[in-house]
Amino acid sequence: MDVDGLSVRVVALWNDWQLRSMILLSLWLQIFLTIAGSRRKYTAGIWLGTLVWLAYTSADPLATLSLGTITRNQGGSICTTKNESITPAFWSSMLLVHLGGPYTFTAYAVEDNELWSRHVLQLLTQLSMSFYASLRSWWSMDPLRYLAIPIFIAGIMKYGERVLVLWLASSNKFRDSANEERKLLREQLDHKISRDELDNRDTTRYDEVLGFDGIRPEAKHLHEAHFLFRTLKLLYGDYLVTYPTHMISSYIILKSKSAAEAFELIGVELGFMFDVLFTKAMTGVFWRPRLFLRSINFLLSASALLAFWIMARNSKAYSEIDITISYLLLGGAVVLDIYSVIWMLLSDWTMLWLSKQRKPLPESICQFIYSSRWLSFLIHKKRWKESMNQHAIHKQIEQRIPMGNLFSKGHNFRRWKDDVDCGLEELIFKRLLDMRSRYSCQDDQKMILAERGDHALENYNRCSEKFGWSVVDIDFHESFLLWHIATWFCHVGHTESPLVKVSRSLASYMLYLRSDMPFMLPKEMGEAKYMSTSVEATFQVEEGQTEGSVLSDGRSLASALDLLETEDGWSDETKWEMISQVWVEMLTFAAIHCGWKEHAKALSQGGELLTFVAVLMSHLGINEQCIYK
Template structure:
């Protein structure tokens, strides 16, 4: 009996504490979630990783829910007390808490959408905007009867909240597929006006210097010229992203600009271009315009005036609220002002603002541009994407998985497949860029008739290693490894062969120069395992699963191979006999056969080890370009939220060189 009474008293105490503190306990988490989104929402643009993505995902989903939940509680609580500021029972809740939650629902500038699908839900957000404004106004009207002495503080915050939430809805709408496509038509008209005066014959003989002069970029300060070139590239990216086509003059112009660049400079242009697209699709940080400046100024002034009014009101009516409510109120108001200042700083340091400053072509604006550039260089904050590629080695992954018994959170969420990250070196950029330029030289825009092997774009885009192998005279020996109808078959076969050749060469020769080949091989298998939507359609998942099963069956032998304990290819006979044992879906046997053929290039054909690995790296680059040209733009856009992918860079470089079927040739 006493036990039941004790439990009853405890429950009453907990209920009383919750009723008194529930609103305070949800207002502060709402503010905290805004801080998380502001700090980390934009970092995913240039930071790849599981934990950051998970944190942003949880904060994004929770922020709206917590703000809506808080607004519902607030609507119930406001006005319940009939006390006024003269009474000794100070139970008032500040009326401006309701519109502050409306500001939180508007979200920070650093993230408006978590994924592409969120943009398509702009109509739902419009409905939520109307309903939440109604709820906030209802809560505000209820506080009217409570005789809150600082009721007027809510008015400017109400204005700022409607601006912030309305701006978010407009950004979501503009990034939705239908509205985006509609807006691109005006982009196409601008490009048509810009290049309408050029003829193809004129462009064929034009230099990059002459082109930039004709485009009006001559007066741009040299250090900012790349931003304006990137803007031109971005205008074309928007057209491609909308599944429209580019005229000859457009991609011929970008080709002229690119062939005059070093590989690192070309990749930097693509970085800026991808950053522009990320901002348009997922944030409020877009091009500088007068309307945005006006709305930003109004919001800032609203928050400052509300803070000043509240501070003055507290000096005269400090008995109106409890100390807890006063403290939370200051947190909310000061936090809102800091968020606005941070948003302004973010825009000022963005590529959009730098583009606008340098575009004014005036000494004062150029000086501001150079000052900001030096400051950013000092802070080393010029990073625009992850500049790394995930690595997943099939054999290593399976062997290590068999030796581990622990279950991690990543494994439970199916994200344990990234073994490491590899920085994208300048040498790899040069290899890829030179390969694309070589492809471009084999495709002549001046020839308007079908010329197989030279002018057939479809044939060039269909190359996935066979062109490199044929150039080296090895089609008869290993050409079949890249001619499978399923690209994923060739990819996994070459991945296993590359890995086996590497371990065999390490055993025989020490450590050969294989870094680019191995990193590209592991990167492509990471795409197959974690991002199959970025690769051509096929049965890659089934092939991967059954190949893993075969690796598990022969784990002991494979451990000997990868550790360098095998001394002869005779040890592989067991695996080479697997051809009929596990069906045709597993590629373990095919990979070993290809590895044996590749190694025989040295032992039988007299190749140098360096030549063999150069061919392997070229094959992987050609597979990379094949995958890049057979992936939809929506998938590339989704990859921007994970730090960006090397595959997207390659795809954009190909498009700007005219190596895309969306580029018109007649």
């Protein structure tokens, strides 16, 4: 075959399919982001996170590049239609819809919300390019040019809503919204519930003041979670939480709730926060006009699809390929809108609104949804998957091999997931209730928030003297690294009792946070120092060196813990009870010393147990932002 002839064919093929392939890829990215955008709310994972990031960072540039290609080649040989300038102009309006993004996904991270002003400029630029492409084809007699109008309007509305949502979720606007929420809470609570009622724990009027009376039992947890979300907005906005507000939050958490129910309630609350920060959920003061515009948007897309079907059926002016692509674009837009409507109708926001109305029709809809097993399953499926990532310091330790072969060569660190079971939730909840019971003044609060294992040791005879050096005399990062090593040494050869499992899981979870989510941990240790410590531990593990500061201290701590059984007469259960309490104390210390921006950053990746603990602590008043009296 002639090389020149082959190159000509390749160039011709590229000219024919360059724009088509980019537009189809843009549609596929919108479909993926729509589905993955709702899944990442409750599912964390490296693969999902990586794919979402790639799709998110590629979607806008790809749509912009496609739109630029249409504008640049307007009137050129882009496709094989008889009306070559019409179909690309029609596609340019569809690309504007793609730039508006899916309803389930607006930002990959909280920092993206700060770029709303950049999107305003991009909106104006893309509008100009799409308008130019449509204008160039307007003088044609082909009726397809009229179909570009409703799609163009739909694209403006969709992109405009995206900019609006990004602006509402930006830090300055969110803080303004939190300030308004603070005023509303003061008006609702501070002037309606007396100090005596709060001090005496007189909760008889709480439900009445909160407006929970008459709410369907199935939906009451949504109203409780939404009130807690309003309080969380204050914390995220860096405002203080008044005494009545956090006392009523505590009442909601503690009222006839087990630890599992409390964690589930926090999951719903964090779902509200996720929707506000990362999606186009119908929230805030603009939800009614947005709902109206979204309905118009769907009608425009559906009517354009119907009109195109009528025109394409009676016209031979376009190639079958371009007609098929146009069907995919219009049909994809309609299907994605339908998916988003279903997502919106089954969202906690809609169920919250319906259960507030107390009218026959909303009541009937609520009854139908909650009585339907399938719909109820879909609602509850959109919750945090109660799991936590694990990071073991050495693969062989987990396999419970003999002590002598513990540090054999050729093995790397290992990551996996573990469930957050009821036993762990109960242990955390018990710890938080103990912290809350010891409050008497603001000074107590500071002392209690500084506990990172020392209080747990004080509860056991002479343990503070023996092990205090490992939690008080060294910085926090080195402390939990030593306890991680000691826990794994102690764990080898033991049966998997509930306390052993809890201790092992928390030890591995804290190391995962340090390795993969370091921004969530206190900045006591410099990054360079931590890296040198980690490299040293890794080198010693891989080279079989058991002598050295990190490993030897951890092993010495493990030996001292084992002596509690052989010399002090402790039972195995008592020893692991103390170890588990030390780990829970370290967890609560890390949780409350992590900033809310960092918690929100983790929320975009599926959520962390650390965030659940921090939110739960704050609602119980265990936070410096909570005014005690």
